Amino acid sequence: MSDHRVAPVTAHEPPYYAVVFTSVRTEDGDGYGDTAERLEELVTEVPGFLGMDQARTPGGLGITVGYFRDLAAIEEWRSDLEHRAAQKRGRAQWYEAYTVHVAKVERSHTFERVPTRE
Amino acid sequence: MSDHRVAPVTAHEPPYYAVVFTSVRTEDGDGYGDTAERLEELVTEVPGFLGMDQARTPGGLGITVGYFRDLAAIEEWRSDLEHRAAQKRGRAQWYEAYTVHVAKVERSHTFERVPTRE
Numbered sequence: 001m002s003d004h005r006v007a008p009v010t011a012h013e014p015p016y017y018a019v020v021f022t023s024v025r026t027e028d029g030d031g032y033g034d035t036a037e038r039l040e041e042l043v044t045e046v047p048g049f050l051g052m053d054q055a056r057t058p059g060g061l062g063i064t065v066g067y068f069r070d071l072a073a074i075e076e077w078r079s080d081l082e083h084r085a086a087q088k089r090g091r092a093q094w095y096e097a098y099t100v101h102v103a104k105v106e107r108s109h110t111f112e113r114v115p116t117r118e
Numbered sequence: 119m120s121d122h123r124v125a126p127v128t129a130h131e132p133p134y135y136a137v138v139f140t141s142v143r144t145e146d147g148d149g150y151g152d153t154a155e156r157l158e159e160l161v162t163e164v165p166g167f168l169g170m171d172q173a174r175t176p177g178g179l180g181i182t183v184g185y186f187r188d189l190a191a192i193e194e195w196r197s198d199l200e201h202r203a204a205q206k207r208g209r210a211q212w213y214e215a216y217t218v219h220v221a222k223v224e225r226s227h228t229f230e231r232v233p234t235r236e
Contacts, residue, residue: 103221
């Protein structure tokens with residue numbers, strides 16, 4: 001997974017959806033990086049895609065949270081053919097276990113540190 | 119953050135809630151580990167707490183997802199005095215930025231690899 005940002009996705013105006021994907025990888029990472037990079041590009045083309053947060057503890061759990069305006073946007077992403085092929089390969093090769101939670105955000109807020117001058 | 123598990127929290131029967139906390143830390147981690155460990159114990163005592171997933175990319179984004187049966191359970195955790203003190207210290211010292219999304223899970227599923235014999 002690439003990580004271009006150093007800031008979390010900020011709060012959007014509710015309601016919107018969060019798709020929480022938690023996973024543990026197998027030791028077979030062949031092809032994973034390229035596919036992940038491709039999917040991260042593809043999802044940005046889905047109308048209603050609001051952003052994505054990703055983190056992975058080395059050797060441990062990975063969490064990806066995708067934010068979408070509504071269920072129609074999630075459905076479009078779910079049915080994307082490249083995404084479906086990657087999911088199938090993920091179950092066959094890359095993932096030991098994963099859970100997906102599709103959830104409607106009811107409230108959210110963002111804190112950002114105010115820079116201080118010395 | 120401690121990480122005792124190597125498996126994601128599995129899907130519960132919807133509806134339930136996911137509280138997604140995404141954060142970037144400051145360089146000042148003094149006291150953070152002890153507080154995080156204490157809070158991870160405390161939250162398990164909240165009636166309706168269903169589990170927690172955590173991941174942090176070294177030097178990058180951290181994501182914690184807490185799962186709760188209902189809003190009452192989240193409210194109980196929100197108003198816990200030790201938790202409130204830790205949140206205050208977090209804004210003053212540990213976090214550069216964070217976002218909290220409180221979301222009602224409408225559907226979820228878990229995949230687990232079936233062990234194969236050679």
